[in-house]
Amino acid sequence: MxxxxxxxxxxxLLFSTIANAQTDKAPASTVNSQKSQSSREEINNTLAEIRExxxxxxxxxxxxxxxxxxxxxxxxxxxxxxxxxxxxxIEYNFNDEKTIIYISDLIDCNFQxxxxxxxxxxxxxRDFIVYSKAKKVVAKLYEDFIFxxxxxxxxxxYAELALFEPIASQYRALTIKPAVSExxxxxxxxxxxxxxxxxxxxxxxxxxxxIEVDQTAYPAAYSNLALLSAQTGKYNTAIYQMKKYLxxxxxxxxxxxxxDKIYEWEARIVK
Numbered sequence: 001m002x003x004x005x006x007x008x009x010x011x012x013l014l015f016s017t018i019a020n021a022q023t024d025k026a027p028a029s030t031v032n033s034q035k036s037q038s039s040r041e042e043i044n045n046t047l048a049e050i051r052e053x054x055x056x057x058x059x060x061x062x063x064x065x066x067x068x069x070x071x072x073x074x075x076x077x078x079x080x081x082x083x084x085x086x087x088x089x090i091e092y093n094f095n096d097e098k099t100i101i102y103i104s105d106l107i108d109c110n111f112q113x114x115x116x117x118x119x120x121x122x123x124x125x126r127d128f129i130v131y132s133k134a135k136k137v138v139a140k141l142y143e144d145f146i147f148x149x150x151x152x153x154x155x156x157x158y159a160e161l162a163l164f165e166p167i168a169s170q171y172r173a174l175t176i177k178p179a180v181s182e183x184x185x186x187x188x189x190x191x192x193x194x195x196x197x198x199x200x201x202x203x204x205x206x207x208x209x210x211i212e213v214d215q216t217a218y219p220a221a222y223s224n225l226a227l228l229s230a231q232t233g234k235y236n237t238a239i240y241q242m243k244k245y246l247x248x249x250x251x252x253x254x255x256x257x258x259x260d261k262i263y264e265w266e267a268r269i270v271k
Contacts, residue, residue: 108234
């Protein structure tokens with residue numbers, strides 16, 4: 001009888017050990033996923049708050065010269081009605097020309113506070129500045145965007161890459177890949193032209209427009225965006241774009257050098 005009890009106890013102990021070992025292993029990916037989801041929810045909540053802040057009156061000034069090597073000048077371009085805050089991007093439309101800043105790109109954005117007459121301003125890198133007489137609103141806007149940036153830096157692009165994976169998987173499964181449209185080709189040619197002139201910010205803008213037309217028809221747009229982002233010192237963005245390229249073209253001839261670039265850029269990021 002004692003022998004039977006001992007066998008039952010040992011069997012129970014064995015199964016408990018296995019169960020605990022499996023439990024210990026599970027959290028690694030689960031915690032990352034939960035953390036990513038929590039981070040995404042925090043960002044969405046903050047974006048909802050930013051939309052409310054933009055109901056106040058703002059004046060928008062855009063950068064006329066986005067050449068990375070040159071100076072910059074700004075001109076009046078509209079009001080807060082010209083800006084649309086979405087879950088994955090910020091769109092602003094001036095003179096019938098739409099420009100997009102993806103939320104994921106805010107990880108490398110240089111936010112700056114400005115003072116102009118009786119107004120307070122918030123600058124978004126070299127792209128545009130929003131001014132308002134409501135100084136506390138601008139301060140809160142700055143605080144919210146810095147919070148989003150912090151969330152992205154703590155959990156860079158995990159959710160965004162997870163969302164892109166099904167798109168990339170579908171692309172990889174296609175026997176006949178999508179063709180580059182004439183509209184997309186126009187943006188690619190223009191982006192290459194500005195890149196040759198070392199006008200990197202304008203080139204980045206045009207490659208993003210090409211991707212807006214079709215996310216997978218021209219995978220090289222992502223590797224080009226990665227290289228351009230690195231040229232402007234935005235290494236987190238460069239890594240993100242190159243990872244998207246590798247999701248689309250894991251077996252490309254330059255896949256090895258693309259991954260090596262990621263290693264190089266990781267070393268350049270200031271922790």
